Amino acid sequence: MTEVTLNNVVKRYGAQQAVHGISLDIADGEFVVLVGPSGCGKSTTLRMIAGLEDITDGEVAIGGRVVNDLPPRERNISMVFQNYALYPHMDVRENLGFSLKIAKRPQAEIDQAVREAAVILGLEDLMDRKPAALSGGQRQRVAMGRAIVRHPDVFLFDEPLSNLDAKLRTQMRVEIKKLHQKVGNTIIYVTHDQVEAMTLADRIVLMRDGHIVQVGTPLELFNAPVNTFVATFIGSPPMNLVDGEVTNAGMIRLTDGQEIPVPSAARAGVSVGQKVQLGFRADNLSPVGHGVFEDGEAAELDLAVSLSEPLGTETLLFAELAGIEVQGKMLNPRPVSPGERMTFRLTLGKAHVFDADSTNAIRSN
Amino acid sequence: MDRNKTHRNRRRLLKVLHFLGLFLVMAVICIPGLWIVLNSFRPTVEIMAKPPVWNPSFTLDHYRAMFGGAGEGGVPVFSYLWNSIVVSVVSTFVAILIGMSGGYAFARYRFKGKSGYFVGLMLFRAVPGVALSLPLFIVFARLGIIDTHFGLILAYVAMNVPFTIWLTDGFFRQIPKELHEAAEIDGCTRWQAFWRVEFPVARSGIASAAIFAFLTSWNEFALASQLTRSVGSKTMPVGLLDFTAEFTINWGGMCALAVLMILPALILTFIVQKHLIAGLTFGGVKG
Numbered sequence: 001m002t003e004v005t006l007n008n009v010v011k012r013y014g015a016q017q018a019v020h021g022i023s024l025d026i027a028d029g030e031f032v033v034l035v036g037p038s039g040c041g042k043s044t045t046l047r048m049i050a051g052l053e054d055i056t057d058g059e060v061a062i063g064g065r066v067v068n069d070l071p072p073r074e075r076n077i078s079m080v081f082q083n084y085a086l087y088p089h090m091d092v093r094e095n096l097g098f099s100l101k102i103a104k105r106p107q108a109e110i111d112q113a114v115r116e117a118a119v120i121l122g123l124e125d126l127m128d129r130k131p132a133a134l135s136g137g138q139r140q141r142v143a144m145g146r147a148i149v150r151h152p153d154v155f156l157f158d159e160p161l162s163n164l165d166a167k168l169r170t171q172m173r174v175e176i177k178k179l180h181q182k183v184g185n186t187i188i189y190v191t192h193d194q195v196e197a198m199t200l201a202d203r204i205v206l207m208r209d210g211h212i213v214q215v216g217t218p219l220e221l222f223n224a225p226v227n228t229f230v231a232t233f234i235g236s237p238p239m240n241l242v243d244g245e246v247t248n249a250g251m252i253r254l255t256d257g258q259e260i261p262v263p264s265a266a267r268a269g270v271s272v273g274q275k276v277q278l279g280f281r282a283d284n285l286s287p288v289g290h291g292v293f294e295d296g297e298a299a300e301l302d303l304a305v306s307l308s309e310p311l312g313t314e315t316l317l318f319a320e321l322a323g324i325e326v327q328g329k330m331l332n333p334r335p336v337s338p339g340e341r342m343t344f345r346l347t348l349g350k351a352h353v354f355d356a357d358s359t360n361a362i363r364s365n
Numbered sequence: 366m367d368r369n370k371t372h373r374n375r376r377r378l379l380k381v382l383h384f385l386g387l388f389l390v391m392a393v394i395c396i397p398g399l400w401i402v403l404n405s406f407r408p409t410v411e412i413m414a415k416p417p418v419w420n421p422s423f424t425l426d427h428y429r430a431m432f433g434g435a436g437e438g439g440v441p442v443f444s445y446l447w448n449s450i451v452v453s454v455v456s457t458f459v460a461i462l463i464g465m466s467g468g469y470a471f472a473r474y475r476f477k478g479k480s481g482y483f484v485g486l487m488l489f490r491a492v493p494g495v496a497l498s499l500p501l502f503i504v505f506a507r508l509g510i511i512d513t514h515f516g517l518i519l520a521y522v523a524m525n526v527p528f529t530i531w532l533t534d535g536f537f538r539q540i541p542k543e544l545h546e547a548a549e550i551d552g553c554t555r556w557q558a559f560w561r562v563e564f565p566v567a568r569s570g571i572a573s574a575a576i577f578a579f580l581t582s583w584n585e586f587a588l589a590s591q592l593t594r595s596v597g598s599k600t601m602p603v604g605l606l607d608f609t610a611e612f613t614i615n616w617g618g619m620c621a622l623a624v625l626m627i628l629p630a631l632i633l634t635f636i637v638q639k640h641l642i643a644g645l646t647f648g649g650v651k652g
Contacts, residue, residue, distance in 0.1 A: 052546050073552045085543035089565045099551035102561075150551070 002063040002153035002186050003028050004049065009058035011044050011210075018044045020210040021058065026203075031180050031187045035197040036207035037233075043158055045207075046190045050079050050156050063153055078147035079156040082163060084139045086131040092118075092142050093127045099150040117145040120182065121175075137168045144176070148183060157189040161196065173199060194234050198222070206230055228359040231279050231352060237316065240285070240326040241277045243356065248272045252353070254322035260299045260346070266353035268364035275356035282316065284347040285328035292331065297348040303328075308336040319344070398627070405620035412616045427621035442622065444596045445604035449626075451514050452600055453582040456521035460578045463522070464529025465571060469559070471530065472537035473545075483534075486527040494524060498591040505592060512594040520588050525578040532577070536570030537563065576637045583630055601626045 004026040011019035019041040026032050034042040047053040049060055051072035059066055067075050086095050094101075096117055100110040118124050121141045131139055140160065147155055157176070161169045177200055180187055191197055197204050198218045206213045206221060206229075214226045218234075225231035225239070232238040244252035244260070250267060251259040260278060262270055270276060286292070288300070303319035308330075315333035318325055319342075328344055330336070353362045404412050405427055411418045431442050470476075471483060501520060502511065510516035540563055548558035564571070586602040593599045601622065608619040 050546075050550060052549070071554070072546070072549045073554070077550060079547065079550045081543045081547060083541060083543055085541065085547040087544065087548070087562055087566070089562075098548075102552040102557065146547075146551070 004063075004154055004186060004188065005059075005061040006045070006049070007059040007061070009045065009048060009060060010056045011041070011048060011053065012056040018210055019048070022207075022210075022212055024205060024212070024215070026186060026188065029184050029186055031189065031200060031202045032205060033189045033191060033197040033201035033203070034205045034207060035191055035194060035233075036213075038192055039209075040207040041210040042190045042192075042205075042207050046156055046158055046188060049154075049188060050077055051075050076153045077156055078150060078152040078154075079158065080140075080143045080147050080160045082159040084131075084143040084163075086139055086142055086146070088131050091128050091130050092123060092134070092145075095131070095142055096123075096145050096149050098146070103150075113149050113151075117149045120148065120179070121145045136164050137172065140164060140168075140172055141175075144179065148179070153186065155185055155187045157187065157191075159191055160189075161191070162193070169196075176200060195236065198234065204234075206233060224361070224363075225279075225352065226361055228277060228279065228354045231354070231361075235281060237282050237327045239279045239281050239352070240321075240324075241279050241354070242322055242324050242326065244276055244278055244322070246270045246272055246274045246276060252276060252278055254278075256322040258301075258322060260301075261297065261348060263348040263351045263353060264297060265349075265364055266362045269362040270353060276362065277354040277356050277359075279352040279354055280346060280350065282327040282329045284350040285326065285344050287317070287328070287330050287342040288345050290330040290332055290334075291345060291347075293345060293347065299346045299348055301344045301346055302341060303344050304339055304341050305336050306338060308338070317342075401620045401623045401627075404616060405624045407617065409615070409617045427617040431618060431621050431625075440604055440607045440618070440622065441596050442604070442625065445599055445601045445622075446625065448514065448593075448598055449583060449600040450629075452517045452521065453579055455514075456518045456525065456582045457575055457579040459518070460522045460525035460529050461571065461575050464526050464574065464578075465533050467526065467530040468533030468535075469537050469563075471534040473542065486530055490527040490531075494585070495587045498588050501588065502591050511592055512598050514598055516592055517589060517598065517600070520592060521582040521585065524585075524588075525581055528581075529574045529578055532574040533567070533571060536567045536574075539570075540566050572637050576634060579633065580630055583626075 004024075006022050006024040008021045008023055009019060010017070010021050022041075022045060024032075034045060036042050044053060048055050049062075051067065051070060055068050060068060062075055062077070087098060090098065093114055096114045097110045100113060114127075118127060121144060123138075123141055123145055126134060126138060126142075131142065134142065140163075143160070160176070161172055164172060173196060176189075180200075189196075189200060197206075201218055203215060204218055204221050205215050208229060214221055214230045216224075221230055221234045225234065228239075228241055232241065242254055244254045246262060247253050247259065249259075250262050252262055253259050283292075285301075301321065303321060303326075305317050305319050306325070307318040309316040309318075310333060313331070313333075315330040315336065317328045317330055317336065319328065320326070336342070354360060355362055403421070406423050406425070407421050408424050408426065411421055431440060467486075471479065497520075505511045505516050505520075508516075510519070544562055544566065545553075545555070545558040548562040549555065553561060584602060585600075589600050589603045590606070593603055605619055605622055605626075608615040608622070
């Protein structure tokens, strides 16, 4: 069993604090993604788990064993780096087998393990090449192969896909997910790309400024963001946020005087006069006749489209609502000309209300 | 059509001028060396002849005299060669060992006063060697290490270390730190990570630092002429002086010894050249 436990982990560089007391329990075999904007402390956290960075305060345990004082080599982990960090003077075979060679395993065992890894990652034809003679995707695969050869307790990935072009990134994302399904180890994966986080993770840990903002499954973060930061970080396009004030009629009055009912899910949590932000995703704002409409509460808005982005099966529409540019989605699209006025339907059952001061989500329960 | 033609002509002319310039520069660099090699094979009368003899004769007399022992202006060549080799090889080895450690420390570790130390080292390098010769002479004389291999090696190591640190620091800096981190995660100690990963990757850089250090020691004259006295410790550059007498200079013999001095350096450079050119073309990480 190799669960990873972080208990109030702190990292300080002189006076500057990079990680503020993070606590996290990662279950055996779980795929956890640390995601956040640059400088949020996600990489530092990963490097502390790896042992590449000293832990200022708190405890890191791998498989129930506190590893604070152990060097990386005694933690039984593998790591895939953003720049792959392949050994340039060794060919692929030597790169893959390096860890076992250092561990002084018998040659036959090394060969066997290297062969297995090569088969899993489709590297058989590249075994005698040096890293310089490999393409980006191949290097990436070798880096992953080097990680799986030694059968570690935990895999650590530090933005492994950010150096690849968009197409390859999508491919490798699938391969990483397959790899996880095949080997089933605990994986901790750092990225700044919310799409990677959404698609790969069993659980997402969203960080900002050295703090954990929200932990949960991708759908939990998508459907129930705890604040506007999560709401705008997760999901593409980001959630629309419109400023308003709660009136005594259970409505939100937008800055232009327009009124929208408070979604029932938030109704008990708001008070009259409270400044709020109404949040909704593009999927839930569609021109009438061009959306997936669910029964239930909704508001109709008359908006002028300023820009349309046809994507094939849907078209992204940009319009201004109370002085803020919002995005909507049009299914079964028809051509839209700029300036055209359309009636949009806003599905309130999927909308969120956030307190304008604290940015926290307001829910009734 | 016309314009194309003039353009082509101009390009051709530029090319010719280019080559002419290169030829002149190469001539300036190569002719002294060529002069030494050619004259080592000519009888002394011809070297000094006025007007010059345009159709030279070939003789091995100078080499015969040089290797022939102390008779007839002969110089103890083998002793000098041996001294040069011992001093240069040992001082290079020690300087590389120290310089590499220093360069690695500057490239990888953070410590107080780092940039100060670095500038200090470079400043030390800026002091001309000759300026140090008198103080060194006095100190070495007191310590009784004048006219010994050890003394000269010590001086050369001190001279070469700053430069070696500066060079290797640059090479280690180019190696991403993830490489040793990956090695440490793969099970290496810090020491193993250095020897098995970073050192091999930087070896072309270290080789070039070594050749610079070696050539500096091999060719050094000013300090060696002060710190050595006898056949037991004189190096080849100092040995060249043996060919000058009060009123005469044995040009032929001097040239022959100079050729002997050039050869090992040339051979060594050829051997290491492959490394120098192979350079730092590594692709383990994507830039």
